[in-house]
Amino acid sequence: MSVAPPVGQNRIMIYGPKDDGTYIVEFRTAAGEALAISIPRSEASVIRHFQERMPYGLFVPDVP
Secondary structure, three states: OOOOOOOOOEEEEEEEEOOOEEEEEEEOOOOOOOOEEHHHHEHHHHHHHHHHHOOOOEEEEOOO
């Protein structure tokens, strides 16, 4: 099931695990700017913890 993010909001998405055991964490602003980081297998336990609790990602409102 795919959930589309609300328009005009910042978001954080977690992808993985990839075949090599790593995860990708993507931070994207409402303006479309993005930063992605790769988490190695040895550090992935905390990512798995959050991914289980937010399988559709985390949406962060841009509040002034």
